Amino acid sequence: MEALGLIETLGLTTAVSAADAALKAADVRLVGVEKVIGVxxxxxxxxxxxxxxxxxxxxxxxxxxxxxxxxxxxxxHVIAKAHSDVTDKIVSRYLMGADRFEATLPSEAAPASIPASTAAKPAKKHSNNPPPAPANPDDSSGTDGLDNKPN
Known part of the structure; x- marks a missing residue:
């Protein structure tokens, strides 16, 4: 059995930073990630x-x-030689956790796409002139209702 190392942090950013440094420091594998909501x-x-x-x-x-x-x-903590029950019954529960964690990280090869619902929408053109008042269909004055000019 290989050694088992555990680093427990407060917050995901801290854990990601710890995992990054740990994986760069030595030839080890990330075999699990466990999240717990605390007090x-x-x-x-x-x-x-x-x-x-x-x-x-x-x-x-x-x-x-x-x-x-x-x-x-x-x-x-480092457990130099964990009992097989620890690895088989406890740690193996989290083996898929590392896969899910890695699957959620953005890929360097694929650019991130923006969902259509959150993509920026083109700006509307605005005019300095106020909108014209609606014509009154009951108006029998013979004007168009905007500038009092005859129709």
Whole structure:
């Protein structure tokens, strides 16, 4: 069994920053992302990393330092050799979480498209002249109702 590294942060931005630093620091894999709404509505996010013990240790330290710089670290821990029940019954629950997390990140290859409902609409042309008053159909004066000129 490989080592398991956990970095728990307050907020998604902090977690993304921690994961980025952790993955750049050593040869580890992001195997899970867990989001928990805490007391007072705060969002706790735990990232799960896997790899050899030295790599995971270095990775967690780098991720923890970046998370502390950006926001708040709740906890960070490395389990050098997790019991198989931990990985099979707990961590494996989050394996698909990393896939969903990666799938929601924007791709560098594909430009982001703006949904039609939120796309900017062309500006309307405005005139400095006020709109003409509507003609009165009951007016029998013989004028057009705008400038009192005969029809």
């Amino acid at each position: 007072g509505g705060s969002l706790g996010v735990t990232i799960h990393l896997s790899g050899d013990v030295a790599a995971v240790t270095a990775s967690v330290e780098a991720g923890k330092a970046e998370a502390a710089r950006v926001g708040r670290v709740i906890s960070a």
